[in-house]
Amino acid sequence: MARPDFTALSSRELAPFIQHTKISVGITRDEIIAHAKETVEFGFGAAMVPGSWVKTVSEVLAGTGIPVATALDFPTVGVTSSAGKVAEAAELVRLGANQIDTGVQIGWLKSGDYDAFRDDIAGVVKAAGVPIKVMLELPLLSEDEKKAAVDLSLEAGVSFLKNASSGSIETASPANIRYLAERCPEGVQVKASGGIKGRAQAIELLEAGAACVGTSAGIEIVTDSESDTTTSY
Template sequence: MTDTSAAQPLTLTPAEMAPFIQHTKIEVGSTRDEMIAHAREAVEHGFNAAMVPASWVSLVARELAGTGIEVASALDFPTVGVMTSAGKAAEAEQIAKQGATQLDIGVQVGWLKSGMYDEFRDDIAGVVRASGIPVKVMLELPLLTDAEKEAAVELAMEAGAAYLKNASSGQIETANPESIRYLVDRARGNVKVKASGSIKSYRQALELLRAGAVLLGTSAGLSIITDSADENTTSY
């Protein structure tokens, strides 16, 4: 696997982009056979991870065992900030036990906007402690004021986030270099940045890596690595 902590080269062919893509399949109604095929695609093309719903983690973990491909899942998503902190931590622990090696989580935007900073931070920290795996925090930057953005970044890092994300999906923000640079400029220590939100084309993906993202979350990975993206493709 490519070391995604290293500085990104300015030029990558579409195929060379695969190790930076978290191959995502979260559609409602996806079947067992479809999930197995998704995991096998991740191996075949050398994607960084297969990102799947929690209910399919154990199956996908078995398929990916020994391949070096990460098993990623999401929590408190796609509607973010609706779980209790205790429930979120308990679910995070269970997902990790089932074989997830990375976890993307929604945040309590309403708590942040209410000035409940301790609760916002502790909600994230509970997941970090319970799961014991790298946690990527979906900050939903477009929903925040400038002051709230600064607070969210700091609190996420205080809580132990391994990655900062601009947004949970394209419904919140189309991933763009400006948001990624904002996070990269504020990340400290070993904290890295993942881009997410309607990443559909090779050109867009390359711009995000050049801005400092080390991971890209998208359901359009196959199109990107073949440079055949359809602008009408739904991408998370």
């Protein structure tokens, strides 16, 4: 499918490429409901929310066709056991999640435990049965490790490759997005994440090959207003 000229898109046309994100400590019910309603109002491509609020957001978005996305083994990536990730993935889907961004075991990769790294991801893919995005933390990897991470993730059956979990790892770079896009077979896409706060920045990442961008500054991006948001996933 031909990709659009992102620079020519109106704000409303750009919004579906943005996963509207609210993942932070202490989110209240009123705040998460407002976030879900913003996703509908602005026409964002998904509502990315903590697992604890998936059920609530799925109820708000019922009938809208907008996916509920959430994160697993996050914000500290690679600390959850494989069995724990499998169980939580299944539970998140039961609660209404349509997409899951999952952390990967970077330590296992760096230790050369490639089979364990791949099987950890594959367990989540199998348990969830919905699109899985792997947060690869590319800035932490050597060139050989980047290649192995991509190859093993694809073997595990993921639907998306993601450059990083958040802005604490990387302000999403076009170079890393292009690196992933060039290695995606048909049916696999790229999500850009980390420190995305402006329209020009989002468009640059989409033009580099991202299918979507995850950001907590979605409203600012589509309204061309300044963002003082400190987190971006």
